Amino acid sequence: MSTVPLLQARDVTKHFGGRIACRDVSFDLWPGEVLGVVGESGSGKTTLLNCLAGRMTPDAGSVGYASAPSGVVDIHGLSEARRRLLTRTEWGFVNQDAREGLRMGVSAGANIGERLMAIGARHYGDIRGVAADWLDQVEIEPDRLDDRPTTFSGGMRQRLQIARNLVSNPRLVFMDEPTGGLDVSVQARILDLLRGLVTNLNLSAVLVTHDLGVARLLTHRLMVMQGGRVVEDGLTDQVLDDPRHAYTQMLVSSILPV
Amino acid sequence: MPDTSVHEGAYNYAYLDEQTKRMIRRAILKAVAVPGYQVPFGGREMPLPYGWGTGGIQVTAAIIGRDDTLKVIDQGADDTTNAVSIRRFFARVAGVATTTRTEEASLIQTRHRVPETPLREGQILVFQVPIPEPLRMLEPRETETRTLHALSEYGVMQVSLYESIARHGRISKSYNYPVMVNGRYIMSPSPIPKFDNPKLDRSPALQLYGAGREKRIYAVPPYTPVKSLDFDDHPFEIETWSECCAFCGSKESFLDEMIVDDAGKRMFVCSDTDWCQERQGHHQGQPSK
Numbered sequence: 195m196s197t198v199p200l201l202q203a204r205d206v207t208k209h210f211g212g213r214i215a216c217r218d219v220s221f222d223l224w225p226g227e228v229l230g231v232v233g234e235s236g237s238g239k240t241t242l243l244n245c246l247a248g249r250m251t252p253d254a255g256s257v258g259y260a261s262a263p264s265g266v267v268d269i270h271g272l273s274e275a276r277r278r279l280l281t282r283t284e285w286g287f288v289n290q291d292a293r294e295g296l297r298m299g300v301s302a303g304a305n306i307g308e309r310l311m312a313i314g315a316r317h318y319g320d321i322r323g324v325a326a327d328w329l330d331q332v333e334i335e336p337d338r339l340d341d342r343p344t345t346f347s348g349g350m351r352q353r354l355q356i357a358r359n360l361v362s363n364p365r366l367v368f369m370d371e372p373t374g375g376l377d378v379s380v381q382a383r384i385l386d387l388l389r390g391l392v393t394n395l396n397l398s399a400v401l402v403t404h405d406l407g408v409a410r411l412l413t414h415r416l417m418v419m420q421g422g423r424v425v426e427d428g429l430t431d432q433v434l435d436d437p438r439h440a441y442t443q444m445l446v447s448s449i450l451p452v
Numbered sequence: 453m454p455d456t457s458v459h460e461g462a463y464n465y466a467y468l469d470e471q472t473k474r475m476i477r478r479a480i481l482k483a484v485a486v487p488g489y490q491v492p493f494g495g496r497e498m499p500l501p502y503g504w505g506t507g508g509i510q511v512t513a514a515i516i517g518r519d520d521t522l523k524v525i526d527q528g529a530d531d532t533t534n535a536v537s538i539r540r541f542f543a544r545v546a547g548v549a550t551t552t553r554t555e556e557a558s559l560i561q562t563r564h565r566v567p568e569t570p571l572r573e574g575q576i577l578v579f580q581v582p583i584p585e586p587l588r589m590l591e592p593r594e595t596e597t598r599t600l601h602a603l604s605e606y607g608v609m610q611v612s613l614y615e616s617i618a619r620h621g622r623i624s625k626s627y628n629y630p631v632m633v634n635g636r637y638i639m640s641p642s643p644i645p646k647f648d649n650p651k652l653d654r655s656p657a658l659q660l661y662g663a664g665r666e667k668r669i670y671a672v673p674p675y676t677p678v679k680s681l682d683f684d685d686h687p688f689e690i691e692t693w694s695e696c697c698a699f700c701g702s703k704e705s706f707l708d709e710m711i712v713d714d715a716g717k718r719m720f721v722c723s724d725t726d727w728c729q730e731r732q733g734h735h736q737g738q739p740s741k
Contacts, residue, residue, distance in 0.1 A: 282607075311611055316682075322618075339618075340619070
């Protein structure tokens with residue numbers, strides 16, 4: 195294992211006016227590791243994710259990323275050009291609502307191919323081949339390549355969004371409730387797919403979810419957030435089986451038994 | 453050349469006041485210095501509606517001088533309403549000589565075409581541009597398109613070409629075909645047919661583009677590389693016709709298709725009237741002012 199963490203968050207703090215969205219969040223994410231961020235609605239999970247992914251600028255703290263070509267860089271100290279380049283080559287971002295992450299007006303193939311074209315691919319046949327290959331990897335029938343995502347079901351859109359992000363072989367993927375709003379059988383398929391992809395591609399990921407079941411399945415380590423603070427963190431099984439903090443105990447005990 | 457018409461009204465030479473012309477010239481200089489970059493300018497109200505060439509007219513007014521010879525074309529023709537009106541306008545407010553012959557003109561204002569006759573050094577081609585932003589139909593936010601230009605992030609333009617091939621089997625865009633200028637900025641060549649795109653590449657003439665409603669000026673200096681976007685396996689192609697011009701027999705010019713009777717009989721004629729008449733060997737000479 196590498197000696198440098200892939201992502202280093204130090205005292206990340208973000209206010210919205212007088213309201214604190216997240217405060218003093220620090221952690222290291224190591225290559226190949228999946229970190230889960232759980233907590234109830236409004237606990238600052240998504241804000242934290244946006245700060246980590248460079249979509250929002252934190253009021254205090256820093257986010258360092260060990261970039262493959264250029265070593266450790268401060269995400270918020272980078273020029274916009276370099277940050278955008280980084281986010282579309284080495285990173286991926288899977289939104290909860292697939293419509294936000296996809297171009298709904300163009301075909302599935304174009305959606306998957308966009309990152310390739312953005313970094314200079316100019317061979318239509320090759321781009322199409324890669325797109326078809328990725329469609330297959332996320333278990334969408336190849337004859338849907340030229341269909342628009344508007345004709346796709348919710349689960350298919352989410353899988354398409356995952357393919358669109360992974361096509362550039364990112365090292366780090368941010369996921370915001372990737373299975374939120376989907377029914378359980380579809381959820382199960384996507385979780386299965388994600389677990390396979392994370393293992394096969396040796397991806398690192400930060401996964402935000404309120405669903406402890408999802409966290410248990412996908413993540414290695416867990417951070418529990420409440421009111422913008424991290425109240426507990428540790429190995430996923432440890433946190434879920436033996437929660438120490440009262441809030442975590444409450445969270446774990448609120449899972450409905452089937 | 454004494455020309456009383458210039459002084460008959462309360463208008464300054466070439467209609468615009470000197471401060472406005474200065475401002476437009478500054479924008480033009482900046483545009484020439486950064487080929488393909490859209491320079492904002494304080495567009496003025498002109499005595500014709502937006503969409504009829506207000507941008508082109510302002511650029512022409514800012515650079516026209518008494519010894520210029522002006523040609524105005526609209527869809528290739530010198531005798532359409534728009535072309536005749538603009539030509540008459542400048543003959544009146546600037547007292548310049550006008551012509552329909554491409555070779556004689558020092559300044560050519562155009563809408564929708566580049567003349568077939570090859571341009572030479574010293575000539576200036578002024579385009580009227582309705583939508584200067586090539587990314588407009590792909591990205592509605594102006595702040596975002598400016599960022600994309602600034603960072604040279606042009607994946608989305610390529611996506612639109614990909615989508616066109618996926619849907620139609622070829623790049624179906626036939627006019628306003630996006631070009632890369634000097635390897636840096638993607639530019640809208642104004643709604644000229646893609647047939648004319650190769651003429652922009654390393655042209656000896658200066659090309660100025662004026663968008664009146666959107667208040668943008670951009671330029672392609674002489675001998676600047678202009679590349680039409682494409683894919684390696686779907687290269688850029690121009691239109692071809694199986695017919696030739698019914699008047700002059702031209703096979704190498706851009707042809708307009710006309711339906712000549714109720715039975716749907718078709719005729720193809722050159723879109724560039726000057727070129728066609730030149731080839732027929734009877735040029736009608738100076739237009740009436």
